Amino acid sequence: MVVNESVYADYLAFLLSGNKAECTRMVQWLIEAKVSVKVLYLDLFQRSMYQIGKLWEENQVSVATEHMATAITEGLLQLVYPLLFAADHVGKSAIVACVPQEFHQIGAKMVADIFELNGWDGYFVGANTPTQELLKSIDEKKPDLVALSMSLQLSLKGMDEMLQGITHSFPLLDIIVGGQGFLWGGTEVVKNYPQTQYVESIDSLAQIIKTY
Numbered sequence: 001m002v003v004n005e006s007v008y009a010d011y012l013a014f015l016l017s018g019n020k021a022e023c024t025r026m027v028q029w030l031i032e033a034k035v036s037v038k039v040l041y042l043d044l045f046q047r048s049m050y051q052i053g054k055l056w057e058e059n060q061v062s063v064a065t066e067h068m069a070t071a072i073t074e075g076l077l078q079l080v081y082p083l084l085f086a087a088d089h090v091g092k093s094a095i096v097a098c099v100p101q102e103f104h105q106i107g108a109k110m111v112a113d114i115f116e117l118n119g120w121d122g123y124f125v126g127a128n129t130p131t132q133e134l135l136k137s138i139d140e141k142k143p144d145l146v147a148l149s150m151s152l153q154l155s156l157k158g159m160d161e162m163l164q165g166i167t168h169s170f171p172l173l174d175i176i177v178g179g180q181g182f183l184w185g186g187t188e189v190v191k192n193y194p195q196t197q198y199v200e201s202i203d204s205l206a207q208i209i210k211t212y
């Protein structure tokens, strides 16, 4: 089932006005109507946040409105949780982190959820993760995979630093990287790290997870 244009328009209007109650009711209703996690994430949450980013860039909405919409969206992700943990556990795990200086975390949280949806443990360790802290988590959790998220073009330096740190301490660990920061380039940096793969979407990620 898809999210049709009028449902999306209503949701966006509620999100922009900070109407958390109506946004919650709409998401609950879509979950009951068996809309998939992927559709909710891409066609409702991602689409509306990209639109809010565009409106903010064009000075049509304030920073406060954008912050409010972000907070509401982060809360709504939790409504989806019961759908995530239904899959049989396959005994694999991934750590998901935002690279240093990267404060955009909704996409990375979605990535961690996609692992859960496929029966993995998906550990989201946070926005702006210091490399040393990530290394400690890897040592502790011994994941099968590490996923790094980058939303800003400016975060490429942090991505490079993190890839260096991981490959130095855990040379055989598979790493995947993604996020809209790569829209402005950066895949050439990733190619310097043989265990690392750029993945362009959560759809492709789901395919890759299945091959593990």
Ligand code: B12
Pocket (backbone or CB within 6 Å): 041, 042, 045, 046, 049, 050, 052, 053, 054, 056, 057, 066, 067, 070, 101, 102, 103, 104, 105, 106, 107, 108, 110, 111, 147, 148, 149, 150, 151, 152, 153, 154, 176, 177, 178, 179, 180, 181, 184, 199, 200, 201, 202, 205
């Ligand atoms: C909310 C928001 C913020 C919030 C974030 C809070 C939070 N809790 O996350 C705050 C206020 C912190 C913020 C700050 C800034 N922001 Co901002 N922000 C946004 C906004 C509006 C929405 C982000 C979002 O949640 N998107 C929805 C998610 C679901 O999409 P996503 O992140 O792309 O993730 C999807 C995919 O990319 C993918 N994915 C993501 N990671 C990974 C990883 C892997 C491994 C894989 C496979 C896939 C994958 O999966 C997700 C699902 O499909 C965007 C607009 C936009 N286009 O997104 C701007 C945007 C990202 N911000 C922007 C900017 C410029 C900034 C600031 C520099 C502004 C400033 N001057 O201070 C700061 C930088 C802060 C920092 N150092 O990180 C620009 C970036 C432009 C650029 N060229 O880099 C954008 C695009 C806005 C714009 N139109 O100009 N921002």
